[in-house]
Amino acid sequence: MKSIPQLEIWFVTGSQHLYGEETLRQVADHSQQIVDGLNSSAKFPHKLVYKPVVVSPEAIRNLALEANNTPSCAGWICWMHTFSPAKMWIGGLTSLKIPMLHLHTQFNRDLPWDSIDMDFMNLNQSAHGDREFGFINSRLRKERKVVAGHWQDTKVQSRVDAWMRAAAAWKDWQGGRFARFGDNMRQVAVTDGDKVAAEIRFGFTVDGYGIGDLVDSMNTVSEQSIDELIQVYLEEYEVADELKPGGARAESLRESARIELGLRTFLEAGNYKGFTTTFEDLHAMPQLPGFAVQRLMADGYGFAGEGDWKTAALVRAMKVMAEGLEGGVSFMEDYTYHLAEGDEKVLGSHMLEICPSISAEKPRVEIHPLSIGGKADPLRLVFDAQGGSKALNASIVDLGDRFRLLVNTVETSKPEPLPKLPVARAVWKPYPDFHTGCEAWILAGGAHHTGYTPALSPEHLEDFASMAETEFFLIDEETTLRGAKKELKWNDLYFHLAHGLGHT
DSSP: OOOOOOOEEEEEEEOOGGGOHHHHHHHHHHHHHHHHHHHHTTOOSSEEEEOOOBOSHHHHHHHHHHHHTOTTEEEEEEEESSOOOGGGGHHHHHHOOSOEEEEEOOSOSSOOTTTOOHHHHHHOOHHHHHHHHHHHHHHTTOOOEEEESOTTSHHHHHHHHHHHHHHHHHHHHTTOEEEEESOSOTTOSTTOOOHHHHHHHHOOEEEEEOHHHHHHHHTTOOHHHHHHHHHHHHHHSEEOGGGSTTSTTHHHHHHHHHHHHHHHHHHHHTTOSEEEEOTTOOTTOSBOOOHHHHHHHHTTOEEEETTOHHHHHHHHHHHHHTTTSSSOOEEEEEEEEEOOTTOOEEEEEOSSOOOGGGBSSOOEEEEOOOSSSSSBOOEEEEOBBOOSSEEEEEEEEEOSSSEEEEEEEEEEEOOOOOTTOOSOEEEEEESSOHHHHHHHHHHTTOOSEEEEESSOOHHHHHHHHHHTTOEEEEESTTOOHHHHHHHHHHHHHHHHHHGGGTOO
16 A cells, blocks of 8 residues: 555643642653653554643643644644643633544553652642543543553553554545546445535545546556556566467456556546446446556555445545555455355455455456446456454445444455356455344445455544544444344434534
């Protein structure tokens, strides 16, 4: 994946003037050491930036406004080293528009039992300073993540890392643009939705284009550029002999390269972060984009087929969250089932467009007929996804009055040999079991299109949903059908009432 821009997370420490300059100097020194220590751990995808200790309402509000207007700032981590009266935080917290994590920690891990005195107690007051800060956030109904524990503990750092990755993805969505070639396909319901509501809630836009706009971009591609890209194909993949230069179907590989280069040119010119296609609207396209889409996804673009702009945006967000992690992220579809009793499995795939970042092997470029679309046989990368690990499927659905983000954890396995199915594919068992997992997903209105990844945990997506103030519904090992039904009803009631509280 192409790297996203380096972002900053500001580390904001609260105190007050009451304790005197020497205590405030120690507070600042400890805060700086925490920031330096966390950055040197190399466990975080983005840089923590120390900010001077805030001790007044004016300083807090000004820092919040500065953070809002700093393009590289993706979020705040707040910590109350001493007691910091929370009334002075009201103006800053109501002004803050970026995600916030409340780190409930203290500088020292162990108490110096034999030497502890009131000076030590007055300096290290996060045990009740953070409770004061927590109250005012709850009073303001401020969305945030709370992480408690010593800042050097691996569990604490892991939870901060998950939030930081979600904050980066949220930052990436703000002002993000997604291109939609063609409209929603046929009369499919779940792939459509309210793009105005999505822009209000999520911050990204979806721009519609005719397929002719893409074809115009393809027509500007030079033959030399195609030759150079084909050399990349030959180096990175196993390429079927008939597609290689001089092969019987070499021209199809050149056409696929032209599609990829045209798509890249179009997306880069418009600063797009993802796109959708549809096999119902191809017109002057020689073949359905498959191989080209797979390569663009591997470079970090969000994608979904059939005009599904919500899933395209979600795949992009998940790729940003997963940058630097093992396992990859892909557009996916629950395609068909293996229903042997006690060994039920899902075969996930799509006609062509599964990202090679999830591949367990070197993908192979092949060409085969496709009964849908009415165009020339399309190219695609064929491979099996990794097996033997946990993964998850995620879906955003538009319920009319709100959006819902669903996540189902799964256990992956290596597919059986599939000699007559020349597409990329993945196999998994839904948690907690096939029956409960599928029934809960369907009751929640989950789509057949998802973002699929072994790289992320539900915590990443839950943090992301919190930042978006969007319903989060998890199906995992602890899910029961009775509990899922109750949670869905409670969520309906909460979000209906939340409209009156200023939430959507």
